[in-house]
Amino acid sequence: xxxxxxxxxxxxxxxxxxxxxxxxxxxxxxxxxxxxxxxxxxxxxxxxxxxxxxxxxxxxxxxxxxxxxxxxxxxxxxxxxxxxxxxxxxxxxxxxxxxxxxxxxxxxxxxxxxxxxxxxxxxxxxxxxxxxxxxxxxxxxxxxxxxxxxxxxxxxxxxxxxxxxxxxxxxxxxxxxxxxxxxxxxxxxxxxxxxxxx
Amino acid sequence: xxxxxxxxxxxxxxxxxxxxxxxxxxxxxxxxxxxxxxxxxxxxxxxxxxxxxxxxxxxxxxxxxxxxxxxxxxxxxxxxxxxxxxxxxxxxxxxxxxxxxxxxxxxxxxxxxxxxxxxxxxxxxxxxxxxxxxxxxxxxxxxxxxxxxxxxxxxxxxxxxxxxxxxxxxxxxxxxxxxxxxxxxxxxxxxxxxxxxx
DNA sequence: AGTGTTCCGATACAAGCGCATCGGAACGAA
DNA sequence: TTCGTTCCGATGCGCTTGTATCGGAACACT
Numbered sequence: 483x484x485x486x487x488x489x490x491x492x493x494x495x496x497x498x499x500x501x502x503x504x505x506x507x508x509x510x511x512x513x514x515x516x517x518x519x520x521x522x523x524x525x526x527x528x529x530x531x532x533x534x535x536x537x538x539x540x541x542x543x544x545x546x547x548x549x550x551x552x553x554x555x556x557x558x559x560x561x562x563x564x565x566x567x568x569x570x571x572x573x574x575x576x577x578x579x580x581x582x583x584x585x586x587x588x589x590x591x592x593x594x595x596x597x598x599x600x601x602x603x604x605x606x607x608x609x610x611x612x613x614x615x616x617x618x619x620x621x622x623x624x625x626x627x628x629x630x631x632x633x634x635x636x637x638x639x640x641x642x643x644x645x646x647x648x649x650x651x652x653x654x655x656x657x658x659x660x661x662x663x664x665x666x667x668x669x670x671x672x673x674x675x676x677x678x679x680x
Numbered sequence: 681x682x683x684x685x686x687x688x689x690x691x692x693x694x695x696x697x698x699x700x701x702x703x704x705x706x707x708x709x710x711x712x713x714x715x716x717x718x719x720x721x722x723x724x725x726x727x728x729x730x731x732x733x734x735x736x737x738x739x740x741x742x743x744x745x746x747x748x749x750x751x752x753x754x755x756x757x758x759x760x761x762x763x764x765x766x767x768x769x770x771x772x773x774x775x776x777x778x779x780x781x782x783x784x785x786x787x788x789x790x791x792x793x794x795x796x797x798x799x800x801x802x803x804x805x806x807x808x809x810x811x812x813x814x815x816x817x818x819x820x821x822x823x824x825x826x827x828x829x830x831x832x833x834x835x836x837x838x839x840x841x842x843x844x845x846x847x848x849x850x851x852x853x854x855x856x857x858x859x860x861x862x863x864x865x866x867x868x869x870x871x872x873x874x875x876x877x878x
Numbered sequence: 879a880g881t882g883t884t885c886c887g888a889t890a891c892a893a894g895c896g897c898a899t900c901g902g903a904a905c906g907a908a
Numbered sequence: 909t910t911c912g913t914t915c916c917g918a919t920g921c922g923c924t925t926g927t928a929t930c931g932g933a934a935c936a937c938t
Contacts, residue, residue: 486935487885508799510708514926526886535926590798597795600788600856601706609857644860645868652850658798659807662842670843684906685915712896724916733896 493531496521497545500538505587509594512539540608543595546588547612553577553585554619567627571646572675574620578650579671581657581664589654617643624678634680642678649674691729694719695743698736703785707792710737738806741793744786745810751775751783752817765825769844770873772818776848777869779855779862787852815841822876832878840876847872 499521503511514535518525532538557573580588599605620643627633653670656662662670697719701709712733716723730736752775761767778786797803818841825831851868854860860868 506799508796513924515924524887526888529927530885590795593795593798596853596857597788597791598706600791601704606857610859613857613859644854648847648850648854648860648868650850651853652846652848655794655849655853656842656846659794659804659811661808661811662846670846711894713894722917724918727897728915 489531492523492527493541494545496523496528496531496538497542500542501546501591502587504542504594505590508590509539509598540605542591543605543608544612546591546595547608549588550577550580550592551612551615553580554616567623567630567632568675568679571620571623571627571678572671574616574623575646575650575671575675576668578616578647579654579657579667581654581667583664589658592654593658613647616647620646627678631680633678637678646674687729690721690725691739692743694721694726694729694736695740698740699744699789700785702740702792703788706788707737707796738803740789741803741806742810744789744793745806747786748776748778748790749810749813751778752814765821765828765830766873766877769818769821769825769876770869772814772821773844773848773869773873774866776814776845777852777855777865779852779865781862787856790852791856811845814845818844825876829878831876835876844872 496517499517500512503516503520512535514525514528517538518528521528528538532541554574554577557577558570561569561573563569576582580586580592595605596609599609617640621639624633624637624639624642628635628637628639650671653662653667657664657667694715697715698710701714701718710733712723712726715736716726719726726736730739752772755771755775756768759767759771774780778784778790793803794807797807815838819837822831822835822837822840826833826835826837848869851860851865855862855865
């Protein structure tokens with residue numbers, strides 16, 4: 483048997499390098515040579531992992547989406563007030579904002595991919611799948627809260643989940659443009675989620 | 681005196697070509713050659729109008745921003761129910777959405793420039809200036825409505841204007857990704873603005 | 879140790895890019 | 909008409925891009 487490498491972990495590593503490049507210089511800054519340098523590997527290694535540049539970009543998109551979802555679940559798990567559904571909702575949305583200094587890069591990556599997805603139906607489908615998962619997560623939280631009597635019963639879980647996601651996206655844009663501070667965005671989320679309480 | 685051309689109108693014309701290219705193929709699709717072809721002029725003419733590509737892009741950004749503002753003012757002027765401040769508010773936000781079929785291109789252009797502005801402080805400043813004008817427009821409408829007794833007095837005009845803009849941006853993103861239809865976005869705007877009524 | 883397979887680093891290459899250059903067309907003033 | 913200036917279309921240049929190619933290194937197995 484020949485030499486073997488862990489392809490999947492290498493793809494993750496390269497995807498991370500791609501995200502850092504996008505976050506700093508946008509999609510235009512993603513060249514195979516730069517990616518290789520950022521990842522600390524040679525161009526040949528990158529080419530072996532991904533048949534073409536676009537395949538690499540799609541993988542990177544899914545990579546950052548996965549991380550957002552993970553962050554959301556982590557924030558729910560370590561929620562400051564366990565049992566409070568509105569807190570869990572808020573933490574999920576905070577994870578989506580991804581404006582926590584170190585994660586601010588991810589927000590720019592999200593922005594770049596979303597802009598591209600507005601032009602490329604294939605990328606749009608990837609983003610929609612990601613959003614579908616988040617919507618479901620929020621909807622479950624909302625329904626749970628309604629069963630517990632923590633969320634006002636007249637709220638429609640699905641449409642409210644959509645509205646919350648729309649708010650998070652809008653806030654992300656505003657923060658990235660420097661029109662909102664991180665704090666004011668968080669405050670807006672807090673206000674919106676507490677307004678759902680009974 | 682030598683041959684003279686109307687530089688300003690030519691710049692507008694080229695900017696329009698740039699917008700159409702961005703709307704169809706993104707910022708990556710904007711090359712001097714493609715711009716010249718789309719505008720129906722030669723590359724030399726483009727180079728004469730703009731010293732460099734970036735200058736052209738900034739001008740195009742301001743071009744599309746101007747058009748959004750104009751559309752907003754036009755929609756206010758031909759408001760279906762003159763005198764109704766909430767209707768004017770709604771029409772302004774509808775203009776910002778720019779998802780009216782023919783304007784859907786502009787929404788994609790907005791998205792592309794905004795993503796770029798998240799990386800380039802100079803572009804971010806241009807966008808912030810644009811938003812400042814829109815915020816002021818909305819705030820004036822809100823204050824007028826409060827003086828007329830059409831808008832609930834406890835609303836803070838500035839922060840409410842910001843919130844409305846955030847909503848519009850979020851909805852634009854959702855529509856471009858195909859997660860919201862044009863109609864549901866308009867409905868969301870309508871609901872939000874009517875909620876401000878006394 | 880030998881061998882067969884997998885991997886990868888370096889290089890080559892065509893295409894496309896932004897920009898600079900320049901000779902001549904276009905046009906107003908004399 | 910002639911002149912002087914402005915404009916522009918075509919072309920060239922240096923550079924970067926994504927991808928293809930390939931000789932040899934790296935490693936598991938016999």
